[in-house]
Amino acid sequence: MAPSHESIVIVGAGIVGLNTALVLAERGFGKLITVVAEYLPGDTSATYTSPWAGCNFSAISGTDANALRWDRLGYAHLAKLASTSGGEAFVERTPSIEYWDEVVPHDKIEFMSGYLEDFKILASTSLPQGVSFGVSFTTFTLHAPKHCEYLYHRLETQYGVRFVRRRLPSIEAVFLDPESTKVVFNCTGLAARSLPGVEDSKCYPTRGQVVLVRAPQVNTNIMRHGKDYETYVIPRPRSKGHVVLGGFMQKGNGDASTYASDTASIMSRTKALSKEIAQAEPEILNVAAGLRPSREGGARVKRENVSVVGKGRTLVHNYGAGGTGFQAGYGMATDAVDCIEDILFEIGRGSRARL
Numbered sequence: 184m185a186p187s188h189e190s191i192v193i194v195g196a197g198i199v200g201l202n203t204a205l206v207l208a209e210r211g212f213g214k215l216i217t218v219v220a221e222y223l224p225g226d227t228s229a230t231y232t233s234p235w236a237g238c239n240f241s242a243i244s245g246t247d248a249n250a251l252r253w254d255r256l257g258y259a260h261l262a263k264l265a266s267t268s269g270g271e272a273f274v275e276r277t278p279s280i281e282y283w284d285e286v287v288p289h290d291k292i293e294f295m296s297g298y299l300e301d302f303k304i305l306a307s308t309s310l311p312q313g314v315s316f317g318v319s320f321t322t323f324t325l326h327a328p329k330h331c332e333y334l335y336h337r338l339e340t341q342y343g344v345r346f347v348r349r350r351l352p353s354i355e356a357v358f359l360d361p362e363s364t365k366v367v368f369n370c371t372g373l374a375a376r377s378l379p380g381v382e383d384s385k386c387y388p389t390r391g392q393v394v395l396v397r398a399p400q401v402n403t404n405i406m407r408h409g410k411d412y413e414t415y416v417i418p419r420p421r422s423k424g425h426v427v428l429g430g431f432m433q434k435g436n437g438d439a440s441t442y443a444s445d446t447a448s449i450m451s452r453t454k455a456l457s458k459e460i461a462q463a464e465p466e467i468l469n470v471a472a473g474l475r476p477s478r479e480g481g482a483r484v485k486r487e488n489v490s491v492v493g494k495g496r497t498l499v500h501n502y503g504a505g506g507t508g509f510q511a512g513y514g515m516a517t518d519a520v521d522c523i524e525d526i527l528f529e530i531g532r533g534s535r536a537r538l
């Protein structure tokens with residue numbers, strides 16, 4: 184069967200599916216990919232996490248070897264994007280400060296200090312009350328919904344990736360044509376918990392509420408990691424002074440409603456954290472809640488052999504990014520694509536044979 188758009192199918196058009204398509208397209212497979220998703224960039228839904236992200240690169244991710252590697256690859260990817268096409272990609276270099284009250288992941292910070300631009304440990308005398316450790320570095324901030332739309336457009340126009348809007352009833356149904364679909368990437372985010380054929384009981388939602396404000400005086404990304412709270416101020420690139428204020432990390436909470444009490448808590452914590460926010464009363468533009476696709480043990484990036492109508496096929500899981508899909512998504516995608524090099528070689532050979 185000659186390679187076609189059905190050869191590689193990616194289910195999911197959140198940041199993880201889009202980055203998976205990007206890594207494959209950069210290796211020359213764009214015209215052999217179909218992305219199938221119920222929600223596409225530009226849509227909003229409680230079951231589509233990506234548009235609700237803050238969104239920045241931070242030290243919030245896990246401390247295991249995978250998380251460290253994915254972050255490093257993600258940081259390098261964002262650095263390149265910001266340098267070459269930051270404007271159209273809605274990615275910007277931004278000065279950043281991160282504080283920890285108690286639990287400081289020192290080993291991870293030491294690893295990250297090897298690649299973060301302008302990394303510094305802050306003098307203990309300069310730390311706010313209650314903070315035990317702080318660092319500054321240059322981070323990347325993203326306009327999450329616009330960045331997803333940028334990737335969608337780039338994948339279609341530059342690389343010839345095909346997008347299809349469809350809700351699939353099971354993972355098996357993702358093999359669009361059992362004859363020609365050689366590999367499927369499962370990038371379904373939180374839906375991996377309930378999608379027939381996957382039903383991963385390790386997946387759970389982590390609720391976050393954010394407040395979008397207008398505060399053009401804000402230039403610095405700032406975060407405070409507390410024992411039971413997470414406070415952050417993230418300026419949004421190319422948004423005429425919009426800033427995302429947060430937030431919450433409510434493990435196991437799948438409630439996508441917003442609450443006035445949460446908004447009040449975010450406003451008072453961010454005013455205390457950021458001198459730039461405290462300078463002038465910010466105008467509230469929107470309040471939203473999103474559900475991070477978390478997973479016990481971290482994201483699942485794993486190849487699996489499956490049988491579809493009697494034929495051996497390959498399924499690559501790539502989900503469970505939790506609160507790090509934008510910073511780690513490119514790294515996760517790199518691992519997901521690397522694990523099917525043998526299949527890509529065969530697909531590539533078939534594709535060249537047609538020419």
Ligand SMILES: Cc1cc2nc3c(=O)[nH]c(=O)nc-3n(C[C@H](O)[C@H](O)[C@H](O)COP(=O)(O)OP(=O)(O)OC[C@H]3O[C@@H](n4cnc5c(N)ncnc54)[C@H](O)[C@@H]3O)c2cc1C
Binds near residue numbers: 233236370373
């Ligand atoms: C408040 C908040 C703040 C955040 N801040 C940051 C941040 O600063 N930095 C950062 O890196 N990350 C941040 N995140 C986390 C980030 O948003 C997620 O890690 C990321 O969006 C997960 O992307 P995903 O592609 O796995 O899932 P999703 O974006 O949910 O995409 C899943 C896709 O799968 C599709 N799908 C699912 N089931 C089916 C089916 N049966 N048939 C067809 N299609 C299906 C959906 O339609 C969708 O297209 C934040 C999240 C929240 C909620």
